[in-house]
Amino acid sequence: MVYTEIQKRGKKKYFYLAHTINLDSKYKKIRVFLGVDLDKTKLEYLITKKKKLLETKIKLFEKLERETFEMNIDFSKNILSSKQIEKIVALKEKYKEKIKLTDKDVLKKVRESFLIKFTYNTNKAEGNTISLKETELILNKGIVPKSHSLREVYEIENTVKAYEYIETYKGELDHKFILMLHELVTKNTLENPKNEGKYRKKGQNVAMMGSKFYPPKGGRQIKQLIQEVIDKYNKSKLSLFEKTILFHSAFILVHPFIDGNGRVSRLIFNWMLIQNNLPPVDFPSEDHIEFTDLMEVSREGDSIPLTEFLFERLMNLYGH
Numbered sequence: 001m002v003y004t005e006i007q008k009r010g011k012k013k014y015f016y017l018a019h020t021i022n023l024d025s026k027y028k029k030i031r032v033f034l035g036v037d038l039d040k041t042k043l044e045y046l047i048t049k050k051k052k053l054l055e056t057k058i059k060l061f062e063k064l065e066r067e068t069f070e071m072n073i074d075f076s077k078n079i080l081s082s083k084q085i086e087k088i089v090a091l092k093e094k095y096k097e098k099i100k101l102t103d104k105d106v107l108k109k110v111r112e113s114f115l116i117k118f119t120y121n122t123n124k125a126e127g128n129t130i131s132l133k134e135t136e137l138i139l140n141k142g143i144v145p146k147s148h149s150l151r152e153v154y155e156i157e158n159t160v161k162a163y164e165y166i167e168t169y170k171g172e173l174d175h176k177f178i179l180m181l182h183e184l185v186t187k188n189t190l191e192n193p194k195n196e197g198k199y200r201k202k203g204q205n206v207a208m209m210g211s212k213f214y215p216p217k218g219g220r221q222i223k224q225l226i227q228e229v230i231d232k233y234n235k236s237k238l239s240l241f242e243k244t245i246l247f248h249s250a251f252i253l254v255h256p257f258i259d260g261n262g263r264v265s266r267l268i269f270n271w272m273l274i275q276n277n278l279p280p281v282d283f284p285s286e287d288h289i290e291f292t293d294l295m296e297v298s299r300e301g302d303s304i305p306l307t308e309f310l311f312e313r314l315m316n317l318y319g320h
Contacts, residue, residue: 124285166271215255
């Protein structure tokens, strides 16, 4: 039953549209904020207007509570052909030789150009509206566009700090590394700063837009699941590029953070490549819809289409 709830805070009255649901003998109140000090006419109008939003929240919560989390990503099955693996090995040697022979000032410019594009694309994919040119001005000249929020500017600056971190980090793939990346990526961008560098806690449930899969509920199981993915990656006998893609897909499926999952996972992806003397990969924002569709297929148990996409991306960037 939907009802109106009033909370008094000082001299003000805060109005909510609420509904209490019963799941396995547990009661949970779902609310939608209506407003402050509302008269009868305004209250009735807002109840009618917000009722659908409350119903949507109720359905989402019920779905999350009843959904059993499953991971169908197999770290033991080859997703690249032997010929493709040979091409990556050859690319690795070619890239190593190129780094050795190229002038250091030229390498610096190449890195700067890549970092600007990577920073722009990884943030645009998540809704950031700062353009490629504006990204360049922020990073190279410290010029901050007035037409954008500070949050968007912080997202750009944070990405660079996080990328610099993965370039120098020589430690293990562990929780400390992952949480540090998240803290760097989300600094000054979250409503609650206490969520920076923290896995989702109990009650912090999320959904993936456009996906039929639901991440696990927040709580201690998040750390356990990420550890499971780390262990699968470390124990896998597959090639580096294969298990890097599978880790990326599994990490996103767990969705361990309130925000920043995509950006953190793309940084980890490139850290894995850099650690193994392979060149980093950019994720063009214009291909983001196709990429997320392929990620959805991977969640269903077939990671080959996603691998083909990233293999072609690697080859197009460095294979010629």
